[in-house]
Amino acid sequence: MNQAASMIAFYSLAALTLIPALFVVNSRSIVHAGFWLLPCFLGVAGLYAALEAHFFFVTQLMIYAGAIMVLILFALMLTRNAMDPSAPQHNKFRPVAGLICGAFGLLASWALTQHAWQITDQSPQSAVEQTTALGNALIGMYAVPFEVASLLLLAALIGAIVLAKVERGPAPETAPLADLEAIHTLE
Amino acid sequence: MGLTNYLIVSALLFAIGTYGVITRRNAIAVLMGIELMLNAANINFLAFWRFLHPASMEPQVFVLVGLTVAAADAAIGLAVVLNLYREFGAVEVDRADTLKG
Numbered sequence: 001m002n003q004a005a006s007m008i009a010f011y012s013l014a015a016l017t018l019i020p021a022l023f024v025v026n027s028r029s030i031v032h033a034g035f036w037l038l039p040c041f042l043g044v045a046g047l048y049a050a051l052e053a054h055f056f057f058v059t060q061l062m063i064y065a066g067a068i069m070v071l072i073l074f075a076l077m078l079t080r081n082a083m084d085p086s087a088p089q090h091n092k093f094r095p096v097a098g099l100i101c102g103a104f105g106l107l108a109s110w111a112l113t114q115h116a117w118q119i120t121d122q123s124p125q126s127a128v129e130q131t132t133a134l135g136n137a138l139i140g141m142y143a144v145p146f147e148v149a150s151l152l153l154l155a156a157l158i159g160a161i162v163l164a165k166v167e168r169g170p171a172p173e174t175a176p177l178a179d180l181e182a183i184h185t186l187e
Numbered sequence: 188m189g190l191t192n193y194l195i196v197s198a199l200l201f202a203i204g205t206y207g208v209i210t211r212r213n214a215i216a217v218l219m220g221i222e223l224m225l226n227a228a229n230i231n232f233l234a235f236w237r238f239l240h241p242a243s244m245e246p247q248v249f250v251l252v253g254l255t256v257a258a259a260d261a262a263i264g265l266a267v268v269l270n271l272y273r274e275f276g277a278v279e280v281d282r283a284d285t286l287k288g
Binding site: 006018034037050059071074076078087093094101102109112118119120125134148149155156160 | 188189190191192193194195196198199200201202203204205206207209210211212213215216218219220222223226229230233234236237238239240241242244245247248250251252254255256257258259260261262263265266267268269270272273277278279281
């Protein structure tokens with residue numbers, strides 16, 4: 001019974017992840033594609049919960065379903081009408097790329113079923129213990145990657161501001177006298 | 188559900204993301220494909236952590252760094268797209284061909 005329930009949960013989460021992902025890459029309207037990302041990210045968060053990675057379940061909801069979704073929707077609004085909606089949304093590689101990516105997905109899936117993994121029957125710690133251990137690891141053993149990640153975020157923050165800043169030239173000068181005289185003679 | 192099922196979901200998500208990155212003409216849609224690929228990588232890390240080494244912390248640290256890189260990537264990518272839009276008046280990746288020989 002429990003196994004059947006977990007199976008149903010896994011397959012619905014996989015469908016919630018993969019079907020919206022297909023709409024994201026195929027949808028004609030870019031705004032629809034942006035909104036299809038949300039169920040996809042929620043499905044991935046559900047998969048994290050099924051994997052008992054409690055901290056990353058919450059992180060996925062906050063960073064992907066929250067922050068990155070808002071960022072992408074803002075970019076869509078700021079570049080509105082930049083692309084003719086009746087123009088093709090995909091380039092000329094679409095059939096070839098579809099074939100290659102489909103073949104890659106199927107072959108990778110087949111190859112993954114061929115390997116016998118050494119699966120442990122050890123189960124992860126509880127949510128509190130796990131998050132405590134992660135926090136301790138980040139300020140102890142893995143302090144350097146943690147600091148590098150924060151440095152990367154700071155650099156990205158400053159870089160994004162510099163890149164997106166509007167360059168304003170010097171204030172427009174007043175019209176030269178000669179122009180004013182020309183206007184007078186016209187009158 | 189076993190490790191293989193999670194890995195297959197991750198492989199399919201990665202394939203879908205790659206397809207989006209290769210075929211989409213809108214730069215923002217290309218970024219969406221990259222986000223899908225990064226999500227697939229994170230599912231892989233956590234599946235291996237859960238089924239092979241549930242006691243170790245390395246995979247979780249990897250996922251955390253991966254999330255940070257994804258966030259930085261989204262912010263910088265969208266700033267570049269906004270600049271592209273301002274410069275060329277277009278968000279199609281094939282319009283930004285100034286460096287083409």
